[in-house]
Amino acid sequence: MLLAAGLGAPIPEEVPIVAAGVLSRAAALRWWVALPVCVGGVLSGDTILYWVGHHWGERVLNWRLVRLVLSPAREAQLTAAFRNHGVKIVFTARHVMGLRAAVFLTAGIVRVPFWKFFAIDAGAACWACRSASGSPSCSRTRSSGCSRTCTGSSAGSGSSPSSASPSGRPSRSGGAARGRDPATPNAIFDFVIGATSAERKPWHAIFRLLERDERAFAVLLAVVMVGGVATLGLVPLRPRHRIDLYHLVIWFAAYKVGVFALVTVNPRATGTYFAGALGIDMLLVFALLAMTGGGDSPFVNLFFPLVAVNAYYFGRWIGLLLTAVAGLLYWTAAWLAPPEAAWTAVVILMGLVGLPAFALGHVADRERRSRAEVERLNEELKGTLSQLQEAQQELVVAERMATVGRLSLRIAHEVRNPISAIELNAAMLEDIVRAPSDEQMKEALGLVAAIRDQVTALDALTEEYLAFARFPRPHFEEESVNHLAQELADFIRPVATRQGLTVRVEVDPTVPMMEIDRGLLRQAVLNLVKNGLEALSSGGELTIGSRLEGESVEISVSDTGGGIAAEVEPRLFEQFFTTKPQGTGLGLSITRQIAEEHGGEIRWANRAGHGATFTIRLPLRRVRADA
Structure with a gap:
């Protein structure tokens, strides 16, 4: 069965090849699962949709993978094909095991139309060599425990002697990195066992892939049909019209779950799935009418919610069309199961079904137009904001x-x-x-x-x-503010001592480590310290302190100088404003900019009696710009 099938057949360059689902003890699949997949692959020749889920709503490909080591271009093409469909491939190197069964292809959830199926004899001792221009030819030998020797049809397509061991199994020294010959870009030399898994998407994340109308419609449709069938089952029927309601409700529920699963797997085809489900629903109601009394059947009431809900999704004109179809199906069911329905009954049914359907469809259309207008205005607002x-x-x-x-x-x-x-x-x-x-x-x-x-x-x-x-971009790291204050005091104390000044440090031991740019914050505090020293005369005192204040940390610099004059206060942080002959007027401006880059602020106040205090207040937990 498919042993070595396709080894001699040419494979187009655009076809990525991957072998998945190893039939061995290392594989998660059983032979009775793998055999239909292999046969189905041969019969269809295109794509197999196969679902292996850990729990409901996840896209998971979680079986063993045997990867044929191909050219880098094909590997990149394969990886891109998976990635474009939301599947992440993780190749994990494993020891090569003796595989005695066929290897087959599956496409999983991935809908890639150009996938073809390809099988090899996993127990063979050597691998086919593929040239860049044509298909290989193979001649059988019985030497060195190897069942085959493969030669390419053109130069550069031969296999490496080191690609197979004398025992007939692929050599562990080959592999994706060491076994590939750069002169033979399409040669297949070795294989490794790995595992693939899709990015896990919980049910609520997949559910949000659908638009709001589609979510509401899917839920309403399931509730209407399943609930309607279950409710109408309470109505007594004639003995010849009775049906197995219990199984009917179960099958209806399973059918609706299947529709919703299809919509979840491929949200782009939602409209097509819903249109197909609508046709099936109308035919199912028609079949129920024909089996349960025709015009006298209570299941005719299913037309009311069915047409109304579909008019909400497809629009009022489709609702009117469905009304006409419902009337025709009702008349046909009554004709198949006499007594026939009078034309007045058909017209009344169409009127009662069509009026609410048209109204609901009209409201839905207006809501969609309003929503589209809101989205358009929102886009314009975004553009204006930009x-x-x-x-x-x-x-x-x-x-x-x-x-x-x-x-x-x-x-x-x-x-x-x-x-x-x-x-x-x-x-x-x-x-x-x-x-x-x-x-x-x-x-x-x-x-x-x-x-x-x-x-x-x-x-x-x-x-x-x-x-x-050239104000630099801050680089935040966890640092100690108390250590910074102590370091600045030690740095400035020799200069202050020569001027006859005293430098004190008052730090709060409860201040924790916090994210700061140590260099910038040191510069900001140093500017305040320099201003304080310049404001002091001999015998003055400068205090550098820190304290924890709620969710903030305060770093203060206090002096016993003359304080801030009233006429200076309005221009204190103005660029290039200074009261000193040699000043630049940029120190306080730079300090404020550094504090704001840390998400904080700078305050000042004249001390009672003498001096001034400048305080840099920083948030304990910095608000990140990317949050």
Whole structure:
């Protein structure tokens, strides 16, 4: 049965080949399952739909897979074919087992029309070699325990000697990576056992693949038909018209579940499935009428909900057409099972069935039009919102460019003074060096110190401007705020001590680790510390603290200086505004930007009696931008 079938037949390049469902102890399938699949594959020659589910509503292909090692192009084509239909293939390397039965193809849930079926003798010792241009030819030998030796019909199609072991089984040293000959891109050398599984989709996720109308229609149709048959079964029938209602309800329910399963498997063909189900429903009602008394049958009432529900889905004009079909079927059933129905009864039935169906279809059509209009307006709103966002981004860029322009002018102005001082001091130093003396050397040392101070000021100025113009993207990691505060205090304490100032640290031990950009936050707090030191005179005190406040962490810098003047308050965070001769006016602006990048804010307040306190307040759990 299919042993070595197709080994000598040419296979088109566009056909991906995969062998699944191994008939052995390693396989999950039994022979009585595999045999019909193999036979069906041969008879159909196209696609087998096979469902192996772990539980209801999942697309699962969970059987053993024997993969023929093909060319990279075919492997990529096969993987893409599965991926395009929502199935993820995971190839897991296993030890090659002695397989003694046929290997067959299944397409699973995947609806790929160009799949063909192909079988091999899994117990054979060597594999067919396929050239890029034609089919291989095979000649049988009986040497080395190998039942066959395969040779290609063109150059480059022969199999590798190392592709089969002397025992007749595929060599473990072959495999997908080592057994493939780059000169023979279509050669088949080895196989591995793996497993495939689709991405698990729970029932509610698959159910949401359908539109709202389709979900409502599927449920209503099932309830109407199954419930209608069960309810009408309570009506007593004549002995010759009685039917097995219990089994009828079960079969109706199974039929509706099957329709819903088809819709779930292939949502794109929902309309076709529902149209087919409508025709079957009308014929089933007609059969019930013919078997249970024709015009006198109580099952004629099934036309009312059936036509109404389908008019809701297909529209009012289809509802009117179904009304005419229902009248015709009613008259035909009455003609087949006398007494015949009068034309007035048929007209009354059509009127009673058609009026609610037309009304319901009209309401459904209006609802669909309204929904389409809402969706259109929503799309327009999205487009407008996108345009607004683009305009906002352009405005931000324009504002930054304007700021850069002002920044360039400010840099040109600020840099000129230090450079002039450096030039003057350098000229004086040059004159002194020409005729050195003790007093002149002391003066030279002073000039060198002045040059160094000016260069330091110029460097700090440039760094601050660059930090503003090239603000980096934050990189968040879990860090300790308390450790950051202690490190800053240790860093600034030597400078403060030389100025006669005291630096204190007051941290809250309950502050946990949190996601911050340590470098940026350190720069923000350091800016506050520098401002505090500049506001202090000899004997002053600077305090760096932290505390846990609800769902936030506060980092504060307090000084005992003169506080913030009232006339300065409105412009405190304004770019380039400063009250210091050597200031850039960017320190507090950069600090606020860093706090906002962390999802927080910066506050300040004058302390009672003396000094000021600046506080950076950060959320304990950072709100992620991709959440």
